[in-house]
Amino acid sequence: MIRTRDAGTLRAADAGFAVTLAGWVARRRDHGGVTFLDLRDASGVAQVVLRDPEAGRALRAEFCVLVHGTVAIRPAGNANPDLPTGNVEVVATDLEVLSTSAELPFPIEGSLYGPGSVEETTRWRHRYLDLRRAWPATALRTRARMTSIIRRVMEANDFLDVETPYLTRSTPEGARDFLVPVRLQPGHWYALPQSPQLFKQLLMVAGLERYYQIARCFRDEDFRADRTPEFTQLDIELSFLDEEDVYALTESLLTTLWRDLLDVDLPVPFARMTYADAMRRFGSDRPDLRFGLELTDLSGHFAGTRFRVFAEQPYVGAVVLPGGGSLTRKELDSWQDWARGRGARGLAYVLIGEDGAVRESGPVAKHLSAEELVGLPAAAGAGAGDAVFFAAGTERPAQELLGALRLAIGRDRGLIEESAWRFLWVTHFPMFEPTDGGGWTAVHHPFTAPTPEWADRFAEEPGAGLARAYDVVVNGIELGGGSIRIHRAGMQQQVFDVIGLTREEAESKFGFLLEAFRYGPPPHGGIAFGLDRMAAVLAGTDAIREVMAFPKAASGGDPLTGAPTPITPEQRREAGIDVAP
């Protein structure tokens, strides 16, 4: 190495020693006769004292420099308690500029810190400069520590790291595929994997028993703050297991991560809740348990109501807005707008007076009978001065609306215990959900096993059948999900029948898997975690782009390299894109 010490490690005990540092000029304080440099390398920052006015004047921000000097205790009164290296400084005997820097597109050091201080596109465009900044670099370091711990835990549990192909065929995840043309077979295309799902099941047939992989996955869908077309999963599969094995492994992994990275001791086992309960109580399959405000089911209360909006609806539910009884008309209207923004017609509501009774003047209350009004606050769990919002209609969409409303209220009223970590298993997901075309589709994927109670009759009631599928959720964020798989051919065929997949289609799509399953497949199952999301949670940010080294913009483009680009006619011809199938 061309340096002898890392700048951030210098301490008072080093005083008197000659050192050579290498790094970047983070700041320069030129006093004419003496110049102070904050020299930054990956380890931190140390102050360099330069008594050569000419050399000091020539330096600029982000010049890459090599400094020879002697560590000295700073003069009395000049220590900087805010820096780990603040008691010492390096008195330079020689300074060499290794490379100069052009004027910067945004400040590396400056009064503006943090991820929001520069527009994202500018940051990604010059990500190599963005990552010189403390916060962005810390996010990547957190991610690296996370994956390191993951590998340690997985290896300690005898899991085998196996890579699977990226150039492959469509996997049954339901999203759009990214496609890659194949020069050697014009008109034929690879799909990039949406997950290693099929391969990991094959590895179970292969007898590996315990597999894991940190795998890149590709899904050609629209963006969100927590979604990007190219992302990373921790993919796990094991044989001869049941749900408890997955839960125990996951809890071991997550408690280790939270302990080592955040110094937080998570209580185990994690809470468990069925999907049905999660929807009923929280209107979400990933409930945020950091606050209460559970939904109430008022279907019984309003059975036989003459109020047109609630009458004849399969479900009427409510959520309380604490203190909402004193909202202005304008504030109530803005909640209406919020609901309409989510595709609802509006939000029926009543206000509770200070006497604890429903104020009868409201637009909904005046349509309700005296009996309905009397019991309503208690039935909805509302107290004096609250507001009650209703959703009526088909159960699941109405619950989802109330669930989203519950979250919005929780945020709006500051009800969320921000420092808490509320982990939760959501279990017993439905096997199928209706498609627009009147058929059924697998909620998880078509290899998910039914629960024992439904094993023999899920095909008779596809809408009611429950799956051995599970998600692990923290604070309303889904960290991972998985299932116990089907390992018997007959049951697998029944699932294909329900989702309307013919034998021919099944054969052409997953024939290789079904073929493999003819040779004594073991009972198996697994789980996959969204590592970008997990890293973001551990790093304390909502945006997964912050924990990706070179993130893409919302249109799928890479602001740094300019990808994707048009191709030349030559490339087009060679790739065989235009060959008719």
Add this chain to the structure above:
RNA sequence: GGUCCCGUAGUGCAGUCUGGAGUGCACGCCGCCCUGUCAAGGCGGAGGUCGCGGGUUCAAAUCCCGUCGGGACCGCCA
């Protein structure tokens, strides 16, 4: 595919509702001064296709239409 927000100096913003000279702030940049600062300080200076195109108007950063880019959300997507 839909809704909303943003686009003004290198960076972050104000100005837009209510049209009147590229009007302004902070940081950065350039020059000079300065031997104990650490967001150093002082003095001076440069820097603008107000995203782009069209329209209305005597006059457009400002109003209208379109478009491009970015972001958030819905749809979609484990």
